[in-house]
Amino acid sequence: MTAATAAPVRHRTPRATSAIPLNAARLLRIELRRNAMPWILPLIAALFWFDSYRPSTGTAQLYGLRTFWNMGQGHTIIDFGPFVAGVAAWMGSRDGRRGLADLVTVTARPRWAAQLATWAATTIWAVAAYLVFVGVMFAWYAHQSVGGTPPWWWVAVGATAVTAFSAVGFAIGAYWPSRFAAPVAAFIGFLAMALSSQTGFNYTSGWGLILPTNSNGTFDGNAQADSGIFYPWLPDLPIARIIFLAGIAVAALGLTGLPARAGGPWLRRAATVVTLAGVALAGTAVGLADTARLSAHGMVIPALHGAANDEPIAYTPACGRAAGMPVCLNPAYRRWLPDVTAALAPALAEVAGLPGAPVHAIQVAAAYPSGGSGPPQVITLGGHPPVLRLSLGQLDMPGPCGFCGGPIATELFTEQLRLAFAHAFVGMGNGSGSPVQQAVQAALLRGAGIPFAAQPRLLAAAKNGPGAAAGPATGPVYAAARGLATLPAAAGHAWLAAHLAALRAGRLTLKELP
Amino acid sequence: MTTAGLHRPVPEGAPPPVAGTRRDRAATGWRLARLYLVSRRVPMALALLAGLGVLLWAALHWHWNIAGGAAARQFIPLTIQTGAAAVIAVTTYGPFGEPERAAGRWLPWLRLGAAVALTAVAFGALAAGAVAGGMPGGTLALLRNLGGMAGIGLLSAAVLGGAFGWTGPMAYLLITEGALAHGSTTPWVWPARPPHDRGGAICACLVLAAGLVLITVRGPRESGRDSGPAS
Numbered sequence: 001m002t003a004a005t006a007a008p009v010r011h012r013t014p015r016a017t018s019a020i021p022l023n024a025a026r027l028l029r030i031e032l033r034r035n036a037m038p039w040i041l042p043l044i045a046a047l048f049w050f051d052s053y054r055p056s057t058g059t060a061q062l063y064g065l066r067t068f069w070n071m072g073q074g075h076t077i078i079d080f081g082p083f084v085a086g087v088a089a090w091m092g093s094r095d096g097r098r099g100l101a102d103l104v105t106v107t108a109r110p111r112w113a114a115q116l117a118t119w120a121a122t123t124i125w126a127v128a129a130y131l132v133f134v135g136v137m138f139a140w141y142a143h144q145s146v147g148g149t150p151p152w153w154w155v156a157v158g159a160t161a162v163t164a165f166s167a168v169g170f171a172i173g174a175y176w177p178s179r180f181a182a183p184v185a186a187f188i189g190f191l192a193m194a195l196s197s198q199t200g201f202n203y204t205s206g207w208g209l210i211l212p213t214n215s216n217g218t219f220d221g222n223a224q225a226d227s228g229i230f231y232p233w234l235p236d237l238p239i240a241r242i243i244f245l246a247g248i249a250v251a252a253l254g255l256t257g258l259p260a261r262a263g264g265p266w267l268r269r270a271a272t273v274v275t276l277a278g279v280a281l282a283g284t285a286v287g288l289a290d291t292a293r294l295s296a297h298g299m300v301i302p303a304l305h306g307a308a309n310d311e312p313i314a315y316t317p318a319c320g321r322a323a324g325m326p327v328c329l330n331p332a333y334r335r336w337l338p339d340v341t342a343a344l345a346p347a348l349a350e351v352a353g354l355p356g357a358p359v360h361a362i363q364v365a366a367a368y369p370s371g372g373s374g375p376p377q378v379i380t381l382g383g384h385p386p387v388l389r390l391s392l393g394q395l396d397m398p399g400p401c402g403f404c405g406g407p408i409a410t411e412l413f414t415e416q417l418r419l420a421f422a423h424a425f426v427g428m429g430n431g432s433g434s435p436v437q438q439a440v441q442a443a444l445l446r447g448a449g450i451p452f453a454a455q456p457r458l459l460a461a462a463k464n465g466p467g468a469a470a471g472p473a474t475g476p477v478y479a480a481a482r483g484l485a486t487l488p489a490a491a492g493h494a495w496l497a498a499h500l501a502a503l504r505a506g507r508l509t510l511k512e513l514p
Numbered sequence: 515m516t517t518a519g520l521h522r523p524v525p526e527g528a529p530p531p532v533a534g535t536r537r538d539r540a541a542t543g544w545r546l547a548r549l550y551l552v553s554r555r556v557p558m559a560l561a562l563l564a565g566l567g568v569l570l571w572a573a574l575h576w577h578w579n580i581a582g583g584a585a586a587r588q589f590i591p592l593t594i595q596t597g598a599a600a601v602i603a604v605t606t607y608g609p610f611g612e613p614e615r616a617a618g619r620w621l622p623w624l625r626l627g628a629a630v631a632l633t634a635v636a637f638g639a640l641a642a643g644a645v646a647g648g649m650p651g652g653t654l655a656l657l658r659n660l661g662g663m664a665g666i667g668l669l670s671a672a673v674l675g676g677a678f679g680w681t682g683p684m685a686y687l688l689i690t691e692g693a694l695a696h697g698s699t700t701p702w703v704w705p706a707r708p709p710h711d712r713g714g715a716i717c718a719c720l721v722l723a724a725g726l727v728l729i730t731v732r733g734p735r736e737s738g739r740d741s742g743p744a745s
Contacts, residue, residue: 039674040681047685051692082684090677179607180558183600183680190593190687197586198578 031121037087041129047079048133059402063148064227066141071154074213077161082189084126084162085169089185091122092170096177110263115256123166130162147332149228153238160245161212165189167249174256209237210244210289218298226393227298229332230365232309236301244285251278296367323348327361336397339410343417346448351425356500358388366393378420415458418448427504435477436508442481452478480510487514550624554605562601563639570594570643585694588650592705595660596687598636600680603667605632606734607676626730633664655709662704662718668725676734
């Protein structure tokens, strides 16, 4: 026993676990410094400016419109993805191209781990650049006082897409160590984006919604301008796309760990599990997208939907007056308040004092089309006391209009708003109304400054779009309208006061007009 | 241990080897060209160009069109032409650097010959693929677009290095799509112009000529000589 006590104490050698993260960090730092991605970033920055930012500046200053092209139709991903895939393929093929595969296989660190460090460095550069470029673009939008809130979830989708492109490109390079791996990976990236666009345009529901360039149900429809203004951008579909793209990235990275030289048996089994997990993730996301349905505020996926996202965004309205009546808009639309009040003033002055005349005008959120009865009305009138509800998100606001033939003139906006008001005031609803309602609408429009001769063009444009063919302002409706318009203002006012309820109910005929 | 395979050294003072006959020179030239083409992975490039031709044929035959305007209709054929230009650009990459430049007197001519020949082969492969019908702009537009894009690829190889020469045609594809989508008509975006447009053809020819001259005279950027992404 004495010998045992006399024996020197043997200290256990500390495990080198603390050195592993340090070594990994050093390896990552080296890979970051030796990466090819920074060399391509100036080119991507130029393309980003040309293809993602520049076209967006031609749209109205609302986030839903500004980001329709670059986020909704995925042009930020198209600008980044294929180039990132190409450079990642170049980095992934590095050891093989240089004939170093055997040399690095026998190092202490598994080859898969070293490859992951190279991939991580490439991806860090790419994702960081993506976030910086998008951040600068949004900062510039903010400088231009673009209304609403940015679609941050779609930024996350873009960053995940860049990660997925990087992983797929890296896997191509790792499996095919050739100088042609980079252009082939970039080419595959472009083709994937092309097919995504081709399929995405045709799919307004179902699995096709998972495609990163599909804007259906998210940035499309009449309400594209009001996401992030009246209600939050719904995160349901972005979350599904993030899961899908992350699944692709995980599966591609798992594939790089499958070859015999990647590591030991346990590591390769882990790579197999990772690959299968990635495939399962992507498949789950496709299944989730298949359950998506269009709601008033965008695409809802029941399994991912949070009730908190249905809460409207609180705001302090920006108010003005038209013919003495308060008109209140969302502050995101503040810049157009003078246009709206100027457009409504003559029309409101005509009906002032009538029993069914509005006492207040407020802006309401434009709803996504829910199918069935066509697009919802731009202006509705209802309540006690009557309130005018303006769904301005359905209109092209005055000024730049990126996806129209040219800028929207204030006169055109004014005419459209007056037509929508007269349409709502006579109670036409979503239809074209009775002949009497059409005649009274025509008389109201003339009183608001739109001559009869100009009205057929305005009506045709409202129905079939700008430039639609229009006939002359003739026929019994316009004859009756001319008769009503020739009455003294007081007489016309008195007739409307007496017959407004019957007019709205559609109980009058043209012969009953004065 | 044997002496088999050893060559007797040329004794000092012996006359230099007599210049070869015309046949010998031709054999040497052919060997030089073959080695150059192999070092540039031209066989793989030919295989890829043939694959792109088949892909174009499939896209036209099965109408893989994107719904929409001119930009959408031309996207897949233009992407395939871009792929061909990218392959041509990447073949300029050489791994030897300074020793090759120092020893290879014929190197500029080899670079020129390879670029011209590959462009011609790419046109042939894509024209064969376009036999399926429905190629936007027809063969003339294909020749103009491919030639101009190959020029861009050669220019970007001269600037960024052969390994990254593919980025030029790919970037040009995005610019072209943006121009088509927004109705731009500058001749520098020649795919957006009609097939018989003189301005577009002149611009494409100028770019191709500039690319060929630069790649012939200067060659692609090399990592050993210049700092760049191909290091």
